[in-house]
Amino acid sequence: xxxxxxxxxxxxxxxxxxxxxxxxxxxxxxxxxxxxxxxxxxxxxxxxxxxxxxxxxxxxxxxxxxxxxxxxxxxxxxxxxxxxxxxxxxxxxxxxxxxxxxxxxxxxxxxxxxxxxxxxxxxxxxxxxxxxxxxxxxxxxxxxxxxxxxxxxxxxxxxxxxxxxxxxxxxxxxxxxxxxxxxxxxxxxxxxxxxxxxxxxxxxxxxxxxxxxxxxxxxxxxxxxxxxxxxxxxxxxxxxxxxxxxxxxxxxxxxxxxxxxxxxxxxxxxxxxxxxxxxxxxxxxxxxxxxxxxxxxxxxxxxxxxxxxxxxxxxxxxxxxxxxxxxxxxxxxxxxxxxxxxxxxxxxxxxxxxxxxxxxxxxxxxxx
Numbered sequence: 335x336x337x338x339x340x341x342x343x344x345x346x347x348x349x350x351x352x353x354x355x356x357x358x359x360x361x362x363x364x365x366x367x368x369x370x371x372x373x374x375x376x377x378x379x380x381x382x383x384x385x386x387x388x389x390x391x392x393x394x395x396x397x398x399x400x401x402x403x404x405x406x407x408x409x410x411x412x413x414x415x416x417x418x419x420x421x422x423x424x425x426x427x428x429x430x431x432x433x434x435x436x437x438x439x440x441x442x443x444x445x446x447x448x449x450x451x452x453x454x455x456x457x458x459x460x461x462x463x464x465x466x467x468x469x470x471x472x473x474x475x476x477x478x479x480x481x482x483x484x485x486x487x488x489x490x491x492x493x494x495x496x497x498x499x500x501x502x503x504x505x506x507x508x509x510x511x512x513x514x515x516x517x518x519x520x521x522x523x524x525x526x527x528x529x530x531x532x533x534x535x536x537x538x539x540x541x542x543x544x545x546x547x548x549x550x551x552x553x554x555x556x557x558x559x560x561x562x563x564x565x566x567x568x569x570x571x572x573x574x575x576x577x578x579x580x581x582x583x584x585x586x587x588x589x590x591x592x593x594x595x596x597x598x599x600x601x602x603x604x605x606x607x608x609x610x611x612x613x614x615x616x617x618x619x620x621x622x623x624x625x626x627x628x629x630x631x632x633x634x635x636x637x638x639x640x641x642x643x644x645x646x647x648x649x650x651x652x653x654x655x656x657x658x659x660x661x662x663x664x665x666x667x668x669x670x671x672x673x674x675x676x677x678x679x680x681x682x683x684x685x686x687x688x689x690x691x692x693x694x695x696x697x698x699x700x701x702x
Contacts, residue, residue: 360622366513369509370474370477371472372507374504375468378392380416383643403430406437414452423443434458435454436454437454439451451471454467494603500644505598507591521555521584564591568589572584588614656670
């Protein structure tokens, strides 16, 4: 946006160093976005979504993936294309050994730089319920590539959110960053908030640490919380870190990790600003960003299309069996309702039904 460009030009910072910026205030001086992302997915559901795997040949597919790096890359390519096709990313030609997973395939950008990975294979990548998983990861630069795609935040990230939901995706880590480009909320203010108890949780004050540059101009960093805890806030002088010793640019970056006690909601991909504000209410200046979020028609389209595709591929044959053996509409309705849950999916908003054409076609019309 023009406002961002003007601020960055004034600070001497190239726009390419700005990081990922998904939402901004009207002045363009405050932006919020996703700067790191990793999740595990049900490998076999994902491979069925791509059409690569039919039926229930899980053991055969697992052994085939484990057998060679080349096979692992073929499977990783299916997942990569399903999740990230058309966003300007590529999958590396080589597959290498991993740590927890047997195989690791790098995701690279147009400049052939590492921006993420897909991991799969081996016996140690099962969840407690036995689900065989793969892992996806995007670094800050990988998220920035998605942020540069020619569509709005809601479409990009909601489409990914819907696909993750369809294959039992679980976020393992996500970093949300808020960039104060003009220094209205400097690092010393965050330190004052900490001293005043604004970061206390249930009467407990989290650990804090300051990495001081001793006024060299390289930039200070203030940490609130432990690195391996469920959440940690980092406040640092981003512009100075990037090389401009007089830059006012400050970044507030929260790292969220899943745990056995608490999972990270997929909705954080839809509305990162609100989640950052919810985790740290003292950052109430983010209200000007969070309240500007709008879920566009394109975002709703991306969500219901993915849900319908998943329903057809996973349960289409079962639904066909039910339809065939129900003699009338009432009995069909009764059988379908016997299989439903009392809960609605997280993506089901008031607008979703209106954009699902088959549902919209049978909705009663309302006279004005």
